[in-house]
Amino acid sequence: MKPYVISNVGMTLDGKLSTVENDTRISGENDLKRVHQIRKDVDAIMVGIGTVLKDDPKLTIHKIPLENNKNPVRIVVDSKLRIPLASRVLNEDAKTVIATTAFDNLEESEKNKRTEKIKELESIENVEIVYSGEDKVDLELLMSKLSKMDIKSILLEGGGTLNWGMFEKNLVDEVRVYVAPKIFGGSNAPTYVDGEGFKTLEESVELELIDYYQMDEGIVLEYFVKKDNNQDNVDNNDN
Numbered sequence: 001m002k003p004y005v006i007s008n009v010g011m012t013l014d015g016k017l018s019t020v021e022n023d024t025r026i027s028g029e030n031d032l033k034r035v036h037q038i039r040k041d042v043d044a045i046m047v048g049i050g051t052v053l054k055d056d057p058k059l060t061i062h063k064i065p066l067e068n069n070k071n072p073v074r075i076v077v078d079s080k081l082r083i084p085l086a087s088r089v090l091n092e093d094a095k096t097v098i099a100t101t102a103f104d105n106l107e108e109s110e111k112n113k114r115t116e117k118i119k120e121l122e123s124i125e126n127v128e129i130v131y132s133g134e135d136k137v138d139l140e141l142l143m144s145k146l147s148k149m150d151i152k153s154i155l156l157e158g159g160g161t162l163n164w165g166m167f168e169k170n171l172v173d174e175v176r177v178y179v180a181p182k183i184f185g186g187s188n189a190p191t192y193v194d195g196e197g198f199k200t201l202e203e204s205v206e207l208e209l210i211d212y213y214q215m216d217e218g219i220v221l222e223y224f225v226k227k228d229n230n231q232d233n234v235d236n237n238d239n
């Protein structure tokens with residue numbers, strides 16, 4: 001079992017998540033409210049360490065009233081424990097899970113640094129460290145561990161590298177994208193899905209349109225991710 005994963009971003013018409021100088025003013029006010037409503041509906045929000053280092057996000061519900069809701073769990077995918085201790089995502093507003101990797105195979109000095117960082121992170125009351133894989137986070141294993149922690153739904157906010165990791169492993173169930181009437185350009189500007197990329201159409205992600213509607217000056221597009229039905233066929237043949 002794995003949590004239901006909704007990928008949501010605000011992107012420009014040319015698919016950028018920020019400018020080359022990390023200006024991320026893309027969504028309008030109403031779209032941010034839409035995003036915070038999704039945050040209210042899910043058990044957790046997940047970002048990569050790149051987003052934390054560039055944006056220092058809060059990842060709490062603050063654009064709409066929280067009412068008697070709790071903030072969702074914040075998940076930061078961070079293989080090398082690079083997260084700064086002063087990050088806003090480590091504050092007391094919500095529980096935070098740091099998804100990282102085992103480091104037994106590292107040389108002594110790096111092992112000691114990781115051990116030190118873990119001690120500092122574990123001294124923060126609402127922080128929990130979850131280990132999945134080596135070198136980079138094993139996202140399939142992480143999803144299974146999060147499901148066992150009663151996290152049944154996740155808003156995947158990005159950035160582009162983590163989005164790639166999740167799409168590559170077929171772990172995304174739904175896509176909601178706000179497309180702003182803006183062009184940022186820049187071959188080095190981050191896009192919705194970065195990383196290695198699929199090599200062929202057959203490997204790529206296919207989407208099924210759910211809805212589309214105007215929002216602020218832009219358009220929101222919503223899709224289901226079509227799941228590979230070969231697996232279903234295999235399952236059926238097994239029965």
Ligand SMILES: NC(=O)C1=CN([C@@H]2O[C@H](COP(=O)(O)OP(=O)(O)OC[C@H]3O[C@@H](n4cnc5c(N)ncnc54)[C@H](OP(=O)(O)O)[C@@H]3O)[C@@H](O)[C@H]2O)C=CC1
Pocket residue numbers: 008009010011016017018022024026047048049050051052054055077078079080082136137138139157158159160161162163164165166190194
């Ligand atoms: N407009 C929008 O909606 C949004 C915009 N953004 C923008 O995106 C940019 C950040 O994106 P990006 O730099 O790609 O960073 P990400 O937030 O995507 O973090 C990627 C990092 O996560 C770590 N990671 C660990 N395991 C994995 C794995 N299995 N798959 C993928 N990543 C893994 C890696 O670092 P390590 O090896 O150290 O573990 C990797 O470099 C910023 O400019 C931010 O402003 C971000 C979110 C939303």
Ligand SMILES: Nc1nc(O)c(N)c(N[C@@H]2O[C@H](COP(=O)(O)O)[C@@H](O)[C@H]2O)n1
Pocket residue numbers: 008009010011024025026027028035047051055056057058059060157158178
């Ligand atoms: N949906 C969306 N639209 C935009 O225009 C954005 N810039 C983002 N950014 C994401 O939201 C995070 C900031 O959240 P907080 O307000 O600090 O809680 C940022 O880190 C990106 O993940 N998203």
